[in-house]
Amino acid sequence: MPVIAVTGTNGKTTTVRLLAHLARTSGRTVAYSSTDGVYLNDRLVEKSDYSGFGGAEKALAQPGVEIAVLETARGGILLRGIGTLHNDVGVVTNISADHLGLLGIRTLDQLAEVKSTILRITRPRGWDVLNADDPRVLAMRRIARGRLWVFSLDPDHPALRTALEERGRGMTVIDGAMTVLDRGESRSLIDLEEVPVTLAGISSHNIRNAMAATAAALGIGLPEEHVIAGLRTFVLDAERNPGRTNLYELGGRVIVVDYAHNEASMAGLVETCRGLRSPGHEIWLAACTAGDRTPEILRAFAYIGARGADHFCIAELLHYLRGNTREAVLEGLRAGAEEAGVTDVPEYVDELTALKEMLARAGKGDVVAVTALSQRSEIFQFLGKRGAKQIGPKRVLQLVRRARSRAYI
Numbered sequence: 001m002p003v004i005a006v007t008g009t010n011g012k013t014t015t016v017r018l019l020a021h022l023a024r025t026s027g028r029t030v031a032y033s034s035t036d037g038v039y040l041n042d043r044l045v046e047k048s049d050y051s052g053f054g055g056a057e058k059a060l061a062q063p064g065v066e067i068a069v070l071e072t073a074r075g076g077i078l079l080r081g082i083g084t085l086h087n088d089v090g091v092v093t094n095i096s097a098d099h100l101g102l103l104g105i106r107t108l109d110q111l112a113e114v115k116s117t118i119l120r121i122t123r124p125r126g127w128d129v130l131n132a133d134d135p136r137v138l139a140m141r142r143i144a145r146g147r148l149w150v151f152s153l154d155p156d157h158p159a160l161r162t163a164l165e166e167r168g169r170g171m172t173v174i175d176g177a178m179t180v181l182d183r184g185e186s187r188s189l190i191d192l193e194e195v196p197v198t199l200a201g202i203s204s205h206n207i208r209n210a211m212a213a214t215a216a217a218l219g220i221g222l223p224e225e226h227v228i229a230g231l232r233t234f235v236l237d238a239e240r241n242p243g244r245t246n247l248y249e250l251g252g253r254v255i256v257v258d259y260a261h262n263e264a265s266m267a268g269l270v271e272t273c274r275g276l277r278s279p280g281h282e283i284w285l286a287a288c289t290a291g292d293r294t295p296e297i298l299r300a301f302a303y304i305g306a307r308g309a310d311h312f313c314i315a316e317l318l319h320y321l322r323g324n325t326r327e328a329v330l331e332g333l334r335a336g337a338e339e340a341g342v343t344d345v346p347e348y349v350d351e352l353t354a355l356k357e358m359l360a361r362a363g364k365g366d367v368v369a370v371t372a373l374s375q376r377s378e379i380f381q382f383l384g385k386r387g388a389k390q391i392g393p394k395r396v397l398q399l400v401r402r403a404r405s406r407a408y409i
Contacts, residue, residue, distance in 0.1 A: 001065065002220040003084050005118040007072040008093030008137070009111070010265045011209045012051070014244050015093060016071045018197060018213040018234050023067045025230035026222045031059040032069040036242070040065065052076020056083025067220065074105065074114050082117060089216045090118040090146060091129040093209065095136040096264035101294050112136040122146030127169075127219035129212050132159035149219060151211040153204060155179070171211040176201065178211060178231075180218070189214065190228050196235045196393040199245065200400040202275030205268040206236075206245070237390050243376050245272060247391035248383050252364030254399065255355075255388060257379055260371045261289045263300045270308030273367045276399050281365040285309035286354035287333065288317045288371050291324030295332045302336025306345070309369075311361075312337055313346040315354035317374055351375045352382060 006016050013034045023030040024041055031040050033055025037047040040062045050058060051073035059068050060083070072082060095112045105111050119128045119140055128144035131137040132152040138159055141148055148168035150159045160170035160181055170181035177188045178195065192201035197210050210231065217227045236245045238257075248255040254276050260269040266287070273283045287305045289298065306312040314333050318326065330347065337345045348354040355370045362368050372379050391399070 001060075002067050002088040003060075003086065004067070004069045004089040004091065004216050004220065005072045005082070005084070005087045006069065006091040006093070006212075006216075007074075007077075007115045007118050008091075008131075009096045009098050009115075009262065010268070011093040011205055011212075012071045012073065014197070014206065014236075014241060015091060015209045015213050016069050017241055018209065018230075019069045019216055021234045021240070022213060022217040022222060022227050022230035023069070025233065026217075026226035028066045028222075029064050030067045030069060031062040031065040032071070033059045034071045035073070038062075053080035053083040060084070072118055074111065075102075077114055077117055078105070082121065085121065086126075087118060087122045087146075088126045089129060089219045090122045090126070090144070091212050091216050092116070092119070092131060092137045092140060093212055094131050094134045094205075094264065096262060097297050097300065098262040098264075098293070102292060108136060112140070116140045116143055119144040119146070127215070129215045129219065131208055131212070132157050133208065149215045151208065151215060153207060169215070171215050173207065173211075178207075178214065189224070190231055193397060195231045196233075196396070197231070197241075199236070199272060199275065200393075200397045202400055203245065203268065203272050205264070205271075235393060237392075238380050242380075243372060245269075246380075247276075247396065248388040249391055249395070250359065250383065250386055250388040253359065253362050254367045254391070255359075255383065256367065256369040257372050257376070258369065259373060259376075260287075261301075261373065262293070262297060263304055266301050266304045266371075267308075269369060269371065270304060273308065273369050274403075276403055277367045278365050278403050279405070281367070282310035282362070283308065284311045284313075284358040284362050284366060284368045286313050286315045286348070286351065286358060286370045288315040288351055288354075288373060289329075289333075290317060290320040290322055290373070291329050292322035293332075295328075295335075298329065298332025299336035299339065302333040303340045304336075306337040306340035306342040311358070312340075312342050313348060313354055313358070315348050315351045315370065317351075318349075319374055352378050355379060355382070
């Protein structure tokens with residue numbers, strides 16, 4: 001039974017869910033563990049944060065499983081270790097500032113060392129799939145036990161050539177298409193506009209997630225045509241990928257519900273909002289995050305959001321203070337916004353209240369984004385009652401092309 005372990009700071013859950021979808025598209029029975037629970041195919045076996053040892057145990061124990069995809073988080077590794085003796089594929093998405101100051105991890109280099117653990121147990125004939133655009137991830141190639149498969153948005157990245165010279169493989173984007181590099185040859189797989197998870201090619205982090213998942217799927221031997229079919233049919237909706245760039249339309253406004261909770265994920269959210277915004281229209285953004293972040297991370301998180309939005313506000317997470325104080329969290333977020341030159345920062349008691357207030361003020365054609373964590377279900381219910389429509393791949397493509405145009409239609 002092939003085992004794929006996925007780690008990194010951001011993109012783990014989306015990559016795991018996409019990999020599971022690719023496996024199911026190929027007719028395989030797949031079990032996967034994630035921050036949302038353990039699943040057998042599309043069925044939720046047990047709901048909780050199972051991104052560690054316990055999730056691996058439950059996923060591997062499922063009846064009839066043919067492929068296991070395991071989200072492997074920092075906390076699980078440090079507290080109980082890894083739940084498998086070997087991986088057939090190890091995937092590292094990225095390393096960025098998050099959860100620093102917890103469980104003895106104080107620096108990004110220490111965080112990278114913890115997450116690189118999964119590469120030490122990859123089988124020699126397996127694959128280690130690494131993000132070459134992240135220097136700390138690329139440096140992990142020195143300890144990787146499997147064959148090297150690197151991915152990059154830059155087709156001229158030196159790491160791609162190095163991987164090929166070492167009989168590894170590469171994945172990149174050439175002429176708008178996801179492309180495999182193997183033994184000196186390039187093979188175009190699919191145009192990014194046909195891959196819904198990339199949001200018609202505007203979401204850099206999701207392009208990388210798609211490349212990582214594709215490399216891992218091909219690495220365990222899934223047929224290429226099945227992988228391509230799966231890439232075409234995996235959608236960022238509230239059912240298949242809840243809380244990860246879920247898009248709605250309501251009264252001519254585009255609504256983005258996303259689990260951005262650190263610097264890198266906030267930068268990805270801002271990139272998405274800008275890619276969907278038509279010329280002459282505005283971005284409204286409500287930011288919230290748990291309290292177990294350092295003051296530096298809180299400031300940087302808010303700074304990126306405030307710089308990227310036309311209107312920025314704070315939503316509180318009073319049930320996720322995690323040992324911090326309400327005042328300290330607000331102070332860190334306000335300081336970040338102020339560094340971005342934004343001093344008028346409304347504060348709301350929760351994410352749903354913030355979303356309602358932004359919708360009341362936003363105009364037709366504006367983009368309204370909320371970093372939903374504790375009230376994800378309530379937000380989805382509210383949008384459903386208000387008559388909001390989920391945005392599918394065809395509509396995303398229309399919005400992206402409209403945003404690239406000079407006129408709002």
